[in-house]
Amino acid sequence: MEKIKVIAVDDSALIRNLLTKIINSQPDMEMVATAPDPLIARDLIIKHNPDVITLDIEMPKMDGLEFLERIMRLRPTPVVMVSTLTQRNADVTFRSLELGAVDFVTKPKLDISQGMIDYANDITDKIRAAHASRYRLRRLTNRVDPNEVRAAVADAIDKKQTGLALGNRFAATEKLVLIGSSTGGTEALRAILTELPKDMPAIMITQHMPAGFTKSFADRLNQLCQITVKEAEQGERVLPGHAYIAPGDKHLQLARSGANYICHLKDGEPVNRHKPSVEVLFKSGTEISARNIIGIMLTGMGKDGAVAMAEMKKAGAYNICQDEASSVVFGMPREAIALGAADEVLPLNQIAKHLVDYLSKIGGRAAVRV
Structure with a gap:
């Protein structure tokens, strides 16, 4: 079996050594080189032609974001960002994903513990996902023009303030x-x-996202969307026109309080090695109100949520899965489709329109008390 070739770029010798130990302990990957800064990394990337690069955000001589932009422009390679948990780094991390990085992990704590075992599993899974990604097919198509982002933010804010939606169909x-x-x-x-x-x-x-990043992610989306996007809170009502994102250290479940839907946050063990887990969310949908659910499975490695999505469909839900061509990694949608969970399999750029069209057709069938 040909091993996944990895290069780690990080100014910390301790982190470089730790990543080397983790990666070289895996039977299917090897650390072919490490670099303390992007200038040294540039020559090593040319020499070794890695399959995946792990890239620190904060480094001397050139920060990770600037180096990522150069990689994407000159030598597109799957990149997993390594981010310290700060507000600034959260913002930069999401910008790196917009620029083409496949995924990110947080910086590890340098101790030997069960947490380190979990971290090793997390980063090696992300390296495998990056290697398996469709990055080379999408190339730079996901790069974001800052002017377009600013225009989208202004438009979303204007529509929120003036109420310019598409009516009250739903x-x-x-x-x-x-x-x-x-x-x-x-x-x-x-x-x-x-x-x-x-x-x-x-x-x-x-x-799937680490604790500490989900609120920043929700806030970032909220600036761009007509709907209100927020990190879910325990016991809050689930309201139309809102999207609730599971916190990075809690399972999110749909629950009821009287006539109202509410968010329930569960602090339990990981499910399918994930916390939050899609399986937990979809299972709660089956238990609470499957016939009123539209389930959507998007890109992702593994099979988290596939079984629960199939159960949700059997109970009356309508399900959509992202197709292989538009998925960065087709694992989760593929597993759901294989179990017969999908009513529709669609490319990413058709999902929103199909969802709105479907809701328009069935919009008035079930009364709600709000």
Whole structure:
């Protein structure tokens, strides 16, 4: 078996050594080189032609974001960003995903513990996902023009303030949209949510993401969308025109309080090695109100949520899966499709329109008390 060739770029010798130990302990990958800064990394990348690069955000001589832009322009390679948990680094991390990085991990704590074992599993899974990604097919098509982003923000704010949505077609329904995603999901979610009108039914989202980043992610999306996007809070009502993102250290579940839908945050063990887990969200949808659910499975490695999505469909939900060609990694949608969970398999750029069209057709069938 040909091993995945990895280069780590990080100014910390301790981190470089730790990543080398983790990666070289895996049977299917090897660390072919490490570099303390991008200038040294440039020559090593040319020499070794790695399959995946891990890239620190804060480094001397050239920061990770600037180096990533150069990699994407001159030598496109799957990149996993390594980010310290700060507000600034959260913003930069999401910008790196917009520029083409496949995924990110947080900087590890340098101790030997069960947490380190979990970290090793996390980063090696992300390296495998990056290697398996469709990055070379999408090339630089996901790069974002800053002027377009500023225009989208201004337009979204204007529509929120003036109420320029597409009417109130969905306000009289109990319909809910549940979305699961992982590798590549941050950009897939942005592509879908920014296309939705402000009168959408409520949306609940589980995106595999570390604690500390989900609020920044929600805030970033909220600036771009007509709907209100926020990190979910325990016990809050699930309202139309809102999207609720699972916090990075809690499972998100749909629950009821009297006649109202609410968010329930569960602090339990990882499910399918993930916390938050798509399986947990989709299972709660089956238990609470499957016939009112539209389930969506987006890009991601593994099979988290596939079984629950199939159960949700059997109970009456309508499900959409992202297709292989538009997925960064086709693992999660593929597993759901294989189990017969999908009513539709669609490219990413058609999901939002199909969702709105479907809701328009069935919009008035179920009364809601709000």
